[in-house]
Amino acid sequence: MARTSPHDHPLTGAQPLYLRVATRLLGELRDGTVPPGERLPGERRLAEHFGVSRETVRQALEVLRRDGLLATDRRGSHAALPGRPARSPAALTFPVGARAAEPCTGDRATVTWEAPPREHAAALGLAPGRPTLVHRYTSETADGGGRRTAVTSFSAVALAEVEELARYRDRADGAASAQLRRAYDWMRRAGLTLHHRDTITPLTESPSVRVVRRVHDQYARPLEITDLLVDARQDALVYEFTLPAAG
Incomplete structure (x- = not known):
């Protein structure tokens, strides 16, 4: 049986809810909302963000984890997309000027x-x-x-x-x-x-x-x-x- 991934099909109402949530979360990962390597919010906050149950979020995270788009360790789940995130052109590292030029x-x-x-x-x-x-x-x-x-x-x-x-x-x-x-x-x-x-x-x-x-x-x-x-x-x-x- 072929496995279904959130990027296999466009987002439609016919998809299971957890797959629709996985697709939306994948979009946020790709646009740099959550940069590679940074910890995702907890299941409760993701459930509130997407307006679904924590079980639905858990299923969506498992889809992304299975496809290698998330990595999970003892600190939580982290975006694992290749490449650099799409950052805002106005991004500035805080506090500006506080980091020395040398290591x-x-x-x-x-x-x-x-x-x-x-x-x-x-x-x-x-x-x-x-x-x-x-x-x-x-x-x-x-x-x-x-x-x-x-x-x-x-x-x-x-x-x-x-x-x-x-x-x-x-x-x-x-x-x-x-x-x-x-x-x-x-x-x-x-x-x-x-x-x-x-x-x-x-x-x-x-x-x-x-x-x-x-x-x-x-x-x-x-x-x-x-x-x-x-x-x-x-x-x-x-x-x-x-x-x-x-x-």
Whole structure:
């Protein structure tokens, strides 16, 4: 008996529900919604996303797994499509400019739920002492130079609008690693247009440079503020911003 795969036939109402869900999920995998190697959401969230039961999701995942489109290990299921995902032309790796040009031996990122620095609270419109998600990143080149540190505070708007960021609140203990490289992708997928404004200031009596980045959305609502310190003795400061053409 020939085996049926979600890419064997166009999506039709005559197909079993689990196969229709597998086809839709495959489309999301191909368009880069879930990049290769990244963990898929859990069965409960997928069931809510597609409006079906968890058993239907389980059957759909098994179809994709059987065809080698998903790989499963102890951390969960991961997209296993060949090649690079289709990424947005405006994708930026968070925090922009915090990663040194040379390979890093020290690369650490954590999140905490705490009151942000006073300057951050004012920029984000937070009342003094009100906690929010704070991300800390440290990068260092192999020879111990080129140190870069970044502290980012997220606004209440960002946490309310961007589900992926909001999930970090429950594990913001300052201990576990928390790489938020795709934070800007998550914001854009939530329908937010990102406007970046960087203020770059050389520090006196020091080779370091301070970069203060403020990001707001299309409604002028603040999303995040980042304080970045760069040891500029070795690296040039390079910022690359790509904006999509008007549709």
